[in-house]
Amino acid sequence: MASVQRLRSDAGSSTTELVLLMPVVLLLVLVGVHAGLYYHAGHVVEAAAQEALESAQGEQSSAQDGLDSATAFLAEAGGVRNSDVEVTRDAAEVRVLVQAEAPNVLPFAVWHVTASVAGPVERFVAEVDR
Secondary structure, X not given: OOOOOXXXXXXXXXXXXXXXXXXXXXXXXXXXXXXXXXXHHHHHHHHHHHHHXXXXXXXXXXXXXXXXXXXXXXXXXOOXXXXXXXXXXXXOEEEEEEEXXXXXXXXXXXXXXXXXXXXXOOOOOOHHHO
């Protein structure tokens, strides 16, 4: 049997493969972390909107109560940047819109999160009117 001779050595090929593959692996890990931060920010913004709605729905409450409640919640919870809260209240309904940016790990990806909720204003109804 004839022996096959290699024309060149395989030495260093695994290092080259690692150098080519590692940036892709790191990018995939960072995208996963970035997505996790995005979903967390979405939950924080949704919870802040619910908090504002509950605070502004009371019969003796105001839109400012909802705004204060959401702002305090966002400051305490963290996990978002550049947040903006809008609370509008009329005689029948309260509407809340919360917008923010999720923290970013990747410098080229800024993801925005938004939550919007609405609900009726609580009011007293006399027993004879029920």
